[in-house]
Amino acid sequence: MFSVPTPRLRQDARMKKMILALAIAGFAASPLMAQRRAAPPPAGAHEQEGVLILYGATDFSGQSQRVTGAQGSFSAPFTIRSLSIRPGDRWQICTNANFRAPCTTVTRPIADASILGITGQVGSIRLLPDPNAS
Numbered sequence: 001m002f003s004v005p006t007p008r009l010r011q012d013a014r015m016k017k018m019i020l021a022l023a024i025a026g027f028a029a030s031p032l033m034a035q036r037r038a039a040p041p042p043a044g045a046h047e048q049e050g051v052l053i054l055y056g057a058t059d060f061s062g063q064s065q066r067v068t069g070a071q072g073s074f075s076a077p078f079t080i081r082s083l084s085i086r087p088g089d090r091w092q093i094c095t096n097a098n099f100r101a102p103c104t105t106v107t108r109p110i111a112d113a114s115i116l117g118i119t120g121q122v123g124s125i126r127l128l129p130d131p132n133a134s
Contacts, residue, residue, distance in 0.1 A: 050127050052091050055082040058112045070126035073097045080118055084109040090128040097123040 050069070056062035056078035063078045074097075085091055085106060093116075094103035104116050105128065 053084040054080045057081050072124050074125050082111050093122050094124045099124045
């Protein structure tokens with residue numbers, strides 16, 4: 001026995017296709033996807049090993065501050081909106097002083113720090129050792 005699609009079944013199928021299309025469009029517009037299309041850091045911004053550059057605006061613009069080495073009590077003169085590091089470096093950024101949680105590890109330049117949950121000041125920053133070093 002075969003059933004003939006009813007207008008209701010056709011409407012349900014169209015609704016599912018529309019929801020799927022909207023979900024795909026929403027994913028494409030997500031901050032992570034936007035991060036991949038973001039402008040690269042300025043030339044030379046992340047060439048030096050062990051240097052983190054913080055920016056006051058997204059896309060590596062605005063005020064900037066260079067950080068080298070561990071800063072157990074850190075305060076930037078602006079809200080951090082993006083940051084640049086040399087590929088291969090690993091930096092730990094903590095909300096609280098003395099590297100107390102919550103912390104996040106950064107392994108690449110970040111054009112919009114809000115995707116990491118960094119939306120304001122940070123309390124401490126340090127360069128982490130290379131896990132592949134002997």
